[in-house]
């Protein structure tokens with residue numbers, strides 16, 4: 347399995363996703379500031395991976411602190427958490443991870459600085475193991491939704507590279523294929539950052555999964571030709587009513603799928619569900635640099651001074667979503683009810699390999 351990120355004695359080690367697929371290069375961040383930069387610059391990306399990376403960054407910052415007492419450490423810890431929280435606004439997994447580290451800090455605080463450091467490092471590593479287990483559980487649930495054979499379209503990268511391993515949407519595809527389904531993946535290239543062509547195509551081909559890369563504007567034609575039997579994507583934040591924020595272009599795919607009578611599925615761990623967000627309207631959408639649109643592989647492809655919009659995510663209203671697959675089970679419309687029920691459920695992590 348691809349090691350997207352891991353805790354090492356030197357720091358947090360990432361496969362550099364800005365260099366894929368041409369180079370498989372690993373970078374080790376030795377400070378929490380370097381981890382924050384790695385998240386912002388998308389060396390590590392994908393909602394679940396961002397969450398665990400932030401937790402590891404926090405653990406690293408606290409581990410290196412020379413604070414003599416809990417009060418001083420708490421002040422430093424607050425600063426570290428703020429730095430992590432300012433990296434990327436849309437994926438709620440980031441804020442979920444920070445909250446979990448804050449709880450861990452407070453539980454250990456009465457036992458002193460040394461114990462806080464131990465517990466935070468352990469908690470971050472536990473989150474990595476849990477993320478893989480959640481993906482495997484999602485795979486088991488979601489595989490039942492996949493067709494017995496045919497094309498499945500995905501957008502962006504919701505695979506091993508976007509998580510700590512196995513993937514969410516691609517985890518469902520992996521699991522369906524292991525159970526004997528004959529799936530062929532259509533990967534949208536996902537302009538402007540090209541997560542589909544650079545990352546999804548790379549990781550699926552590494553696993554020997556049949557993959558066809560298409561430009562984003564080809565999805566409708568492929569559906570019309572009957573080549574796509576289902577769509578499955580990941581998510582960066584799911585509101586309590588089932589509205590889904592995911593990579594820009596997801597909304598267009600969902601609308602196209604509805605027009606063609608193709609089910610549109612979302613796979614995401616419970617840490618992506620924001621029950622405090624009533625609907626998708628309030629989800630903050632990250633705006634990224636205009637250069638990502640005006641330049642391609644370092645070369646300018648648009649006139650000087652052109653106005654550019656570059657929202658990194660869009661929101662797909664729940665009416666387009668056939669089902670949301672989580673490690674707790676599958677939610678279907680009406681999502682306000684099904685997600686509220688899952689909020690009470692225990693994650694189904696039975697039978698996981700780790």
Ligand code: MRU
Nearest residue numbers: 391392393502504508580581593
């Ligand atoms: O900007 P990115 O590459 O971090 O965006 C990633 C996505 O939109 C993914 O689809 C989402 O995070 C789910 S990953 C399991």
